[in-house]
Amino acid sequence: MEIAGKVVVVTGAGSGIGRELALRAHREGAAHVAVADLDEAAAQITASMIGVGARAFKCDVSVEHDIIRLVRETESQAGPIDLFCSNAGIISVDPDFDNAASAPDAVWARSWAVHVMAHVYAARAVLPGMIERRSGWLLNTVSAAGLLSQIGSATYSTTKHAAIGFAESLAIAHKDHGIGVSVLCPQGVKTGMTMGGFFAGADVDGVLTAEQCVDAAIEGLRAGAFVILPHPKVADYVKLKAENYDRWIGGMVKLRRRVVQARAAFLDQEARK
Numbered sequence: 704m705e706i707a708g709k710v711v712v713v714t715g716a717g718s719g720i721g722r723e724l725a726l727r728a729h730r731e732g733a734a735h736v737a738v739a740d741l742d743e744a745a746a747q748i749t750a751s752m753i754g755v756g757a758r759a760f761k762c763d764v765s766v767e768h769d770i771i772r773l774v775r776e777t778e779s780q781a782g783p784i785d786l787f788c789s790n791a792g793i794i795s796v797d798p799d800f801d802n803a804a805s806a807p808d809a810v811w812a813r814s815w816a817v818h819v820m821a822h823v824y825a826a827r828a829v830l831p832g833m834i835e836r837r838s839g840w841l842l843n844t845v846s847a848a849g850l851l852s853q854i855g856s857a858t859y860s861t862t863k864h865a866a867i868g869f870a871e872s873l874a875i876a877h878k879d880h881g882i883g884v885s886v887l888c889p890q891g892v893k894t895g896m897t898m899g900g901f902f903a904g905a906d907v908d909g910v911l912t913a914e915q916c917v918d919a920a921i922e923g924l925r926a927g928a929f930v931i932l933p934h935p936k937v938a939d940y941v942k943l944k945a946e947n948y949d950r951w952i953g954g955m956v957k958l959r960r961r962v963v964q965a966r967a968a969f970l971d972q973e974a975r976k
């Protein structure tokens with residue numbers, strides 16, 4: 704898909720990858736960019752960086768009513784939505800790093816709501832119009848963790864896997880309606896999500912800037928790809944996983960040991976500050 708002349712919505716657009724997606728959509732010639740974030744002030748900053756042709760929304764993607772309002776108000780102002788980028792995301796480290804089931808129910812529920820139900824609500828709101836028009840695109844920011852895993856966050860890994868599952872259903876069900884679906888699956892990207900706390904001490908391999916991640920997203924949309932991998936080596940890891948699941952788990956166990964060591968060194972350093 705080409706963005707020029709299109710009406711685009713980006714959630715989680717107050718920061719990181721979402722802000723860059725919104726700015727890039729504008730640079731690609733989008734007719735209108737709706738910039739949505741839980742953090743209204745941050746959304747307003749992104750919208751003001753774009754200027755005319757952008758509107759900021761306060762929107763909690765885990766609340767269906769907020770998504771419906773975002774879609775209705777964008778469509779009444781700018782016309783039918785061509786590209787909905789469901790990008791907002793959150794991460795939390797397992798509270799007991801040595802227990803993958805240690806996150807409380809509230810953290811599981813929040814991750815499910817933001818990483819899965821938000822994509823369902825977006826699709827539910829835009830699909831009827833897209834089906835009628837026989838056109839439209841859903842770009843869901845997932846993560847390489849949805850294809851592989853995220854050491855130290857079972858909530859993130861599990862809900863990002865579920866996000867891939869939902870996107871597959873969308874792609875299979877709606878190809879014949881003329882609707883495209885893509886999942887953006889980066890590994891490390893330098894954003895607010897990765898610059899603080901645990902990740903500051905983590906050995907994140909091949910970190911990209913948000914701009915580089917979005918370059919890959921735009922290229923993937925242009926090619927009509929379902930899976931967009933800003934880090935191409937993720938395709939090799941997925942292949943290894945599919946070829947021999949047990950060997951892949953073994954490799955991840957070794958990687959986790961290194962992460963545990965790096966985390967201990969990081970926490971020790973923090974404690975000395």
Ligand SMILES: NC(=O)c1ccc[n+]([C@@H]2O[C@H](COP(=O)([O-])OP(=O)(O)OC[C@H]3O[C@@H](n4cnc5c(N)ncnc54)[C@H](O)[C@@H]3O)[C@@H](O)[C@H]2O)c1
Binds near residue numbers: 716
């Ligand atoms: N940064 C990475 O390394 C990385 C890697 C893979 C995938 N991702 C995914 O990329 C997406 C964007 O993350 P980012 O790295 O730009 O992080 P970020 O923290 O910089 O941006 C996330 C934005 O989402 C917003 N947000 C959070 N919860 C929300 C909600 N309920 N409703 C609306 N907005 C909400 C935040 O306010 C923030 O502006 C996420 O889905 C994340 O899981 C990030």
